[in-house]
Amino acid sequence: MIEAKKISYQDIKALALKRIRNKTWPPGSIMPGEVELAGEFGCARATVNRAMRELADEGFIDRKRKAGTRIKASPTRHAKFTIPLIRDEIESSGATYRYALIRRDTPKTPDWLRARLALSLQADVLHLKCLHYAGSKPFQFEDRWINLDAVPKAAQQNFEMTGPNEWLVQEVPFTDVELTFSSMNADLQTAELLGVSEGAALFTIERITWLEKRPITFAKLYYFSGYQMTSRL
Amino acid sequence: MIEAKKISYQDIKALALKRIRNKTWPPGSIMPGEVELAGEFGCARATVNRAMRELADEGFIDRKRKAGTRIKASPTRHAKFTIPLIRDEIESSGATYRYALIRRDTPKTPDWLRARLALSLQADVLHLKCLHYAGSKPFQFEDRWINLDAVPKAAQQNFEMTGPNEWLVQEVPFTDVELTFSSMNADLQTAELLGVSEGAALFTIERITWLEKRPITFAKLYYFSGYQMTSRL
């Protein structure tokens, strides 16, 4: 008789996953309760609880008090990929990172931006355009707007040596981020900056950051043609 | 004197985050150990442990046995967005989902695919082209390859009524996924299928799925022009 050694929450996770996959616990059904499983595996309920909690976090099951734990019909897989600082992204590919400020001004806040960030009528913004290079090639064009109401000290910063993203991450805490990925044809100006032909398909990210409901910054990032973002889950 | 009631791991998380943000515990430094914190908050070490474990999962701190818990210099934020089934994505936008199979064949396995999936020389594949509509508009063009070695019963399936993704999710378990996002100009054929002009910028996703090292399927998904993928974190 093989000794059972000790059972970890990871073992239970793996076992439960196996039962979900081979439909011992079919999709849509309720699996045994924590007490029962703890009995079966000969461990404490807390151990089962942790395993199940993680499976729920990972989207395989739904748990409700009193109702029990139900196998999801179609597991919600969620990609969980890291958003690296652009400097790190470039340097980790082996290339040298270089940054250039193209333009810095404080225009009248455009209406689309005010609407997008729910800014008040008198909110001032700082507008920056920058290029990030990998070696000698343009890698990303950044069109950035900073809410000076929320980040007044950005007005004192010239951003000639340090990119706004790097500066903001160091200086301004944030709590919420919205990312929007899309694709667009390069207009003439962007094409020239990135060194591609007009109409080339560009991968773009829009990024809005808040600190507890207060909008901090809006950035539109245009990547060079051919950029790929990969994530494993 | 206000009674402290009870302290939950969430309170501790929030408090720790506040201290990280306001630099009570500056980036790069070591924060107090679990025992010390448990003393300060008047709770059990397990409670502190859970709070800290979650903060570590979320990328704010690094924990190492013996070395202690260190505040990350630049917190690794990771986007965690759900990959919905395309039917759900379309229906939740209020439109009617419609599916059409364009082509189904079993060609000689192309070399690029064999290389990409690390397939053996004699592996057979099923090749499908499909369109997914939102109402009357093309939403996504799907170019799918299925490894018949790993999923032999796919050969019996005609895929005329049900899309391969929906079928695979129901029938074939998987353990690993790789997603690659990029952008490309529509070629003539794809443009016609999606009802856009040639050269339009398309958002594309490549998706490879494995079951424990065995490649299951490769899909290239071309979205209509203007598609946006948004995630909040």
Add this chain to the structure above:
DNA sequence: ATTGGCATAAAGTCTAGACAAAACAGGACA
């Protein structure tokens, strides 16, 4: 039938204590 309330079942959390595992530091020894 419909509503309201109550008992109960299940997950969620906390505690106090124990042992395990990793990683580092310092000493013994070749």
Add this chain to the structure above:
DNA sequence: TGTCCTGTTTTGTCTAGACTTTATGCCAAT
């Protein structure tokens, strides 16, 4: 000097038990 061993510290995990919270289903009163 370098290598190995051993002790110590800190996080990682587990246990057994208790209490809390939330949903649900049932029963009674409208």
